[in-house]
Amino acid sequence: MIRRLLILLALTPAVVAAQQSRVQSSKPVVGANGSVQSMQAVRDQTADQQVMQVLDRLAFGPRPGEVQDVRRIGVDAWIEQQLHPDRIDDSAMDQLLARYSLLDQDQASLEAQFAQARREQRTAKRASTDSSGKPQLSPEIRQIQRERTQLVGELMSARVARAVASKRELQEVMTDFWENHFSVYVRKNANEAYYLEDYDRTIREHSLGKFRDLLGAVAHSPAMLVFLDNAQSRANPGEPTLQRENASGMVIARGNPNGIVAIMRRNARQRQVAANAKMPSGLNENYGRELLELHTLGVDGGYTQQDVIEAARALTGWTIRPPAQGGGFIFRPEWHDAGEKVFMGHHLAAGRGEQDGEDILDIVAKSPATAHFIALKLCRRFVSDSPSTALVDRAAETFRRTDGDIADVVRTIVESPEFFSERAYHSKVKSPFEVVVSAARALGAQPDTTPRTALAVAYLGEPMFGHQAPDGWPETGDAWMNTGAILNRINFGMAVGADRLPGASVDGMPGADSLEHAPRAAQVDAVVSALLGGAVSPEMRKILMSGEHPLAASAAEQAKAQVAQRQAIAAGNTEPGAASSDSSMMMTDAAPAQLARAAKETSNRKGGGILRGNGGNALGRNGLIGPAPDLTGLAQVVGLALGSPEFQRR
Numbered sequence: 001m002i003r004r005l006l007i008l009l010a011l012t013p014a015v016v017a018a019q020q021s022r023v024q025s026s027k028p029v030v031g032a033n034g035s036v037q038s039m040q041a042v043r044d045q046t047a048d049q050q051v052m053q054v055l056d057r058l059a060f061g062p063r064p065g066e067v068q069d070v071r072r073i074g075v076d077a078w079i080e081q082q083l084h085p086d087r088i089d090d091s092a093m094d095q096l097l098a099r100y101s102l103l104d105q106d107q108a109s110l111e112a113q114f115a116q117a118r119r120e121q122r123t124a125k126r127a128s129t130d131s132s133g134k135p136q137l138s139p140e141i142r143q144i145q146r147e148r149t150q151l152v153g154e155l156m157s158a159r160v161a162r163a164v165a166s167k168r169e170l171q172e173v174m175t176d177f178w179e180n181h182f183s184v185y186v187r188k189n190a191n192e193a194y195y196l197e198d199y200d201r202t203i204r205e206h207s208l209g210k211f212r213d214l215l216g217a218v219a220h221s222p223a224m225l226v227f228l229d230n231a232q233s234r235a236n237p238g239e240p241t242l243q244r245e246n247a248s249g250m251v252i253a254r255g256n257p258n259g260i261v262a263i264m265r266r267n268a269r270q271r272q273v274a275a276n277a278k279m280p281s282g283l284n285e286n287y288g289r290e291l292l293e294l295h296t297l298g299v300d301g302g303y304t305q306q307d308v309i310e311a312a313r314a315l316t317g318w319t320i321r322p323p324a325q326g327g328g329f330i331f332r333p334e335w336h337d338a339g340e341k342v343f344m345g346h347h348l349a350a351g352r353g354e355q356d357g358e359d360i361l362d363i364v365a366k367s368p369a370t371a372h373f374i375a376l377k378l379c380r381r382f383v384s385d386s387p388s389t390a391l392v393d394r395a396a397e398t399f400r401r402t403d404g405d406i407a408d409v410v411r412t413i414v415e416s417p418e419f420f421s422e423r424a425y426h427s428k429v430k431s432p433f434e435v436v437v438s439a440a441r442a443l444g445a446q447p448d449t450t451p452r453t454a455l456a457v458a459y460l461g462e463p464m465f466g467h468q469a470p471d472g473w474p475e476t477g478d479a480w481m482n483t484g485a486i487l488n489r490i491n492f493g494m495a496v497g498a499d500r501l502p503g504a505s506v507d508g509m510p511g512a513d514s515l516e517h518a519p520r521a522a523q524v525d526a527v528v529s530a531l532l533g534g535a536v537s538p539e540m541r542k543i544l545m546s547g548e549h550p551l552a553a554s555a556a557e558q559a560k561a562q563v564a565q566r567q568a569i570a571a572g573n574t575e576p577g578a579a580s581s582d583s584s585m586m587m588t589d590a591a592p593a594q595l596a597r598a599a600k601e602t603s604n605r606k607g608g609g610i611l612r613g614n615g616g617n618a619l620g621r622n623g624l625i626g627p628a629p630d631l632t633g634l635a636q637v638v639g640l641a642l643g644s645p646e647f648q649r650r
Helices: 002-010 047-057 066-073 075-082 091-097 107-127 139-165 169-181 192-206 211-219 222-227 266-276 286-295 305-314 355-365 368-382 389-401 406-414 432-442 452-459 483-497 520-531 538-546 550-570 592-606 615-621 633-642
Strands: 022-025 041-046 318-320 329-331 341-343 346-348
Touching: 041 047, 047 066, 047 075, 066 075, 075 169, 091 139, 107 192, 139 169, 139 192, 139 432, 139 452, 169 192, 169 368, 169 406, 192 211, 192 222, 211 222, 211 286, 211 355, 222 318, 286 305, 286 355, 305 341, 305 355, 341 355, 346 355, 368 389, 368 406, 389 406, 432 452, 432 483, 452 483, 483 550, 483 633, 520 538, 520 633, 538 633
Parallel strands: none
Antiparallel strands: 022 041, 318 329, 341 346
């Protein structure tokens, strides 16, 4: 049974919805050349499956009553509604977000507020220490530290809250997609945290607009400029610039060497000198490379290393103001490489300044390689880990024909026969973020404004803004599926069943009151209907009826065996590997008592460590996840269902 459960979750689509008559769409199909085909597009999914498909793919799973709502207005009408988030009244979400104390401040205000305090903090650490050498920080400085942590915690919490409760559901799905596509890392440096709120707002605003507008907004974002080091990139020594600096840091106007521009940048210069002590001055290729490889053209997009260099040269001088001045985007002509450039066959004349960078963004945004790369990633997100070439080609054609209109590309994908095919139904494995959010939505949770729900996402392996590399979290299910990850998801489900997920309760499931003392079979049927789309595999039904999960038990036993093995090795009594014959089932953090520690370690290691001090408590001693709860009755059925292969797929 264990192997069967692993196959259900990690290898094959779980097509489990009740059989109904197939539905045909009379909508025409647009061919790759833009022509309208006369044939009808057959939707292989049943009517109920189509409802679940759009709620699982264009939202983060159904909320209580939402299946009925989509049935009432129709699948296609619901899709069209979600493609226009500006037309959806989301005032209730605005009221919820007003509960956060720091998120209503813009980036400039945050930067200005904390800049002086950070300098005082550094001074205090250098000047004031006790006998042990540890800095003695004032209550004011400690409050600043707490507020920085609070800011990041509020941002992460707000992302989860929006995904759970916003009526602009597709917009939140697209925000999740683009923030992973344009990935940044919260612990890049001390300032990165203050840029993230503006970054999140920027991506959400452009998530269904024109790709070129989104690309430009990201390129001007301090979060991206800092993360990929373009804020430091300047013309190499000896290259022509639009203005030049003298040794004292004053800007000298070109063509007027004796006239000094009245711009004294002493503090900024001091910070730059400090930065230069840690990193090389001159051209930095990081953003230029990732702009081409990860953001637009793709690794096989037809560019060369010289194109990377030319892109980096064009983007020199794209930097940020000092934190005390708000930290926003600024173009510094004295840093810009003003020489002529040749990028992917396009000639950029000398002496034009900021327009060089804008032209680079124009060129890559209009490239057929970008159209294909973005289309492929969107098809992978919405349809399949291995989407058909025909679907990708149609989506790419829409991208080119509409000048990169994201909403139109998404419409092409989600109204396609491939999207509504039987093969696509429940074929995608949920990411950790999707698991947590969909569980909260399924139980009608009231969003929590503390970081605890965000920490649950980190526990499952995906701390928000916590991916150190710029390629973002994995997009395909195989990356999330191993025995350890599956066990963690089972334990998470049981924790939710025990009402440990903030804002969520088993009582929020439709009909929970009448089910508490109902026969086990009635409880199972109700949970399958409410949480699992109406059907479940025979193996999983048996688990729901018995309350015993062989995979969790086996993994826990093997974890104990590993501990015994390490003890025996330390005593010299055995050889490594002797304690287990099935390496695929081995894991170091499987035992329930070890799960909380693993969650804290994962959070700290992968980026959630900015919330260090909350992570261990929230996940461990206070019991958000903690040791696996001993559940009975309806709570046990719900917990097992949330950890099931059927719930883990969308």
